[in-house]
Each structure stands twice: as structure tokens, then as C-alpha cells.
Amino acid sequence: MGHFDAGGAMTAVLKFQNLTLGYDRHPAVHHLQAEIAEGSLTAIVGPNGAGKSTLLKGVTGTLTPLEGRITFGALGRDDIAYLPQQSDIDRSFPISVLDLVAMGLWREIGPFGRLHPQQRGRVADAISAVGLTGFEGRPIGSLSGGQMQRALFARVLLQDAQLVLLDEPFTAIDVRTTADLLGVVRRWHREGRTVLAVLHDFEAVREYFPDTMMLARELVAHGPTADVLTAENQFRARSMAEAPDTDAEICVRNAA
């Protein structure tokens, strides 16, 4: 479960090698070189449009690199649980909280499988762990934003993945719900899972996330949170993000 092997070397769960990701050949993340240690709890921060969500989409495989690559240590890509931004989720889909959460067992039961009693118990445990007992039959469209986020966390809990990706999990979520869900994140960390979370609240990052990666299209800094969240790095990130994007087409830097 540790970050380091017997020789003290870091065990990487994920490696970004000269990674460029983008849309229609317009890069959003440039030439990223970084490694994510097994069991680490890392916040991804940076200004709007910095490429944070794009990076997570690269890890899930939704986006194929324009250049460079992403490699997975001992893990396969199917050992990832991903919580997208709330805005990317279709709440009009007519399913209950129970069905949404039970989708976390999809790998075990397949698309049309029935839940065994033992699996029903695990679904109930996950719903209880996020404080949603009593909401099982509610259509997801009737939930508040915070209740929906609790349900999505329960689904991730059931997925039992070694790598957990969270995209702005606490945006527009109240203090109490955030505290409860941060408890779930700490549990994953204690269990030795690797967690990457896109966050905007630096106070929460300082308090709960030992490591931070700061992006502004390019990597600004990556390492222990106190070393990364400096005023100087924040200033650099802002000026990099505000600079006009001269990469109208695929970036050719380092290509020569």
C-alpha cells in the first residue's frame, strides 16, 4: 500500500510522459511530465480552463493523447472509479438512488444481472456510509445537489477501485456534506487507494490533501501541498492561464 518500495523508490500508479491532450488538435494540457505515487492523495488545482478536467478525461481514456502517453503502473484502466463534474451528469435519467448506487457493482453483475442478497447488503452499506438511508426509492432527478453528490460517492465506494478520480466533488456542496464526503475520501486514502481530485478550495486542499499538482495548461508545480500552493506559483499559474493561447494548432514545441 505504501508510496515507496523497499529501496525507497516511489511506486508510480500513473505516469504522464510528455503528455499533450486537447480537442480537435487544440491542446488543453501541454507536455505534462509527472508521476502519481501509489496510495497518494493529490489535489489538482489551477485556474478555470487550466486543463484539470481534461487531464482526468485522459486518464479515463475518454480522450486520446495528441502527443506523449499515460501509463498505468500495476493497475489496469478498468480499476478506475471516476466522478465527473456535476454539470456533466444527466439528472433526468429516470432511475432511483438504489439503482444509481448499484451501478457501482456493474463489473460484478453485468448490465442485466440481479443483485444477490450479499450484494444488496453492500449497496445498503454504501448508501448508509454517505448518509442517504431512506432515500433508496427516490428518483435521482428529485435529489438536491448535495444528496446527488452523496449518491455518486456511494457508487464510487461500491466500485472498490484502486484509483479514484474526482472532478470538483465539493463545488456547490454545503459545509456539512463536504465534511462527510471528505471523510469518505480519507477512508479511501487510509485503505491505500490512490485519489486524484480536482479542487478549487485551497483551504480544503491544505487541510486534507498531502500532495498537489498545479496546472495552467502546463505543469506549474507538483509535490507536497505546502511547497506547491505558494503565492509565487499561484501568480505564475494565473499569468500562464491569462496569456493569450498562441497554440492555435497542435503545439509543436519539443517536436524538433
Ligand SMILES: Nc1ncnc2c1ncn2[C@@H]1O[C@H](COP(=O)(O)OP(=O)(O)OP(=O)(O)O)[C@@H](O)[C@H]1O
Ligand atoms: N469538449 C470540449 N471541446 C473543445 N474544447 C474543450 C472541451 N472541453 C474543454 N475544452 C477546452 O479545454 C480547455 C481546458 O478545459 P478543462 O475543462 O480541462 O479546464 P479546467 O481546468 O477543468 O477548468 P474549470 O476549472 O473551469 O473546470 C479549455 O480551454 C476548454 O474550453
